[in-house]
Amino acid sequence: MNEIFLTFELLPNEIFINIFKYLNTSDIFQSFYNLNFRFNTLIESLNNLHLTISEDNQYINIDLFSPYIHSLITIGDVNINLHHFKNLHRLILHYPTNKLLEQLDIDNLPYLEYLSIPDILFGMSFIYQKIFSNKFPNLKFCNLFGFETIETILNWTTQTLSLRILKIGLIDFYVYKAILYACPNLYYLQLKMFQSYLKLSYIQIHSNLKKLEIYSEIYDWQYNDQLIDIFLECVPNLEQLSIYRSISISKILDLIPDYNWLSSIITKRLPLLKYFILCLHIEYHLEFIEFITTETHRQLRKFFFNAHKNRYQSRLIIK
Numbered sequence: 001m002n003e004i005f006l007t008f009e010l011l012p013n014e015i016f017i018n019i020f021k022y023l024n025t026s027d028i029f030q031s032f033y034n035l036n037f038r039f040n041t042l043i044e045s046l047n048n049l050h051l052t053i054s055e056d057n058q059y060i061n062i063d064l065f066s067p068y069i070h071s072l073i074t075i076g077d078v079n080i081n082l083h084h085f086k087n088l089h090r091l092i093l094h095y096p097t098n099k100l101l102e103q104l105d106i107d108n109l110p111y112l113e114y115l116s117i118p119d120i121l122f123g124m125s126f127i128y129q130k131i132f133s134n135k136f137p138n139l140k141f142c143n144l145f146g147f148e149t150i151e152t153i154l155n156w157t158t159q160t161l162s163l164r165i166l167k168i169g170l171i172d173f174y175v176y177k178a179i180l181y182a183c184p185n186l187y188y189l190q191l192k193m194f195q196s197y198l199k200l201s202y203i204q205i206h207s208n209l210k211k212l213e214i215y216s217e218i219y220d221w222q223y224n225d226q227l228i229d230i231f232l233e234c235v236p237n238l239e240q241l242s243i244y245r246s247i248s249i250s251k252i253l254d255l256i257p258d259y260n261w262l263s264s265i266i267t268k269r270l271p272l273l274k275y276f277i278l279c280l281h282i283e284y285h286l287e288f289i290e291f292i293t294t295e296t297h298r299q300l301r302k303f304f305f306n307a308h309k310n311r312y313q314s315r316l317i318i319k
Helices: 013-020 025-032 037-045 125-131 173-182 221-233 249-255 263-269 286-291 294-308
Strands: 050-054 071-075 090-094 114-116 141-150 165-171 188-193 211-216 240-248 275-283 313-318
Touching: 013 037, 025 037, 025 050, 125 141, 165 173, 173 221, 188 221, 211 221, 221 240, 221 263, 240 249, 249 275, 263 294, 275 294, 294 313
Parallel strands: 050 071, 071 090, 090 114, 114 141, 141 165, 165 188, 188 211, 211 240, 240 275, 275 313
Antiparallel strands: none
């Protein structure tokens, strides 16, 4: 009986591709690259290679494989040259340095489709300028949902036609309008809303936005409702609306009997709405601890569902 010996290199490409899924990119290149023509061709054909660089491993030799990286994550103070990542489609920057942010341009990132910078506290104006002036024509997803208040708009010269999903920080109605104009094909928008006393001007309709998430920490609910009404007037084709807001337990009991839970605003502004979620964060104080009861939560849900029933799916989340 003949014995058959199977060598590692005789395994089919599909097996190697599955093996590579369990290895990080640097290990793949250090272990398999330049073994032979077959492995080089196979590795270079992979279109989902990812790499995470932090302060602990930033000095690894990335010159060999950086042109093949599809997804890159940086964490903290890392000193890299984005120009080496010519095939980059997905970029996530946690606590980046200004030197790294300055490298964000089309010459370094011609294929960028996904950009996330979620941890910046300030100094992002020049990033907004690039995003909303079509400096990344392939960009489809952008997360800038940090803590900075966007108060001024530089010269956003051209529209960003490719952007579909945007998560942005604190904005007022003026910046909101500018973003809607700059991104006419936007499908999903997440924002933080802050109080503004700007004189409101002409409302321009955005027809393509279908999903909107609004985070608000404005405690004056009457004024907050007025702002929400104005924000919703711009997006009449909205199908999904989520609103996250806060209220003190000391005020919630007075609110229960008479508040219409935005139902009149939604009826007026959003005829195509299919889903509405209100996430209510109740702030508890020791002097009102006795009012925090299951019955209070039951009453809140009862009045909420009565306001929205039989028109669209609705959900109240109490935290």
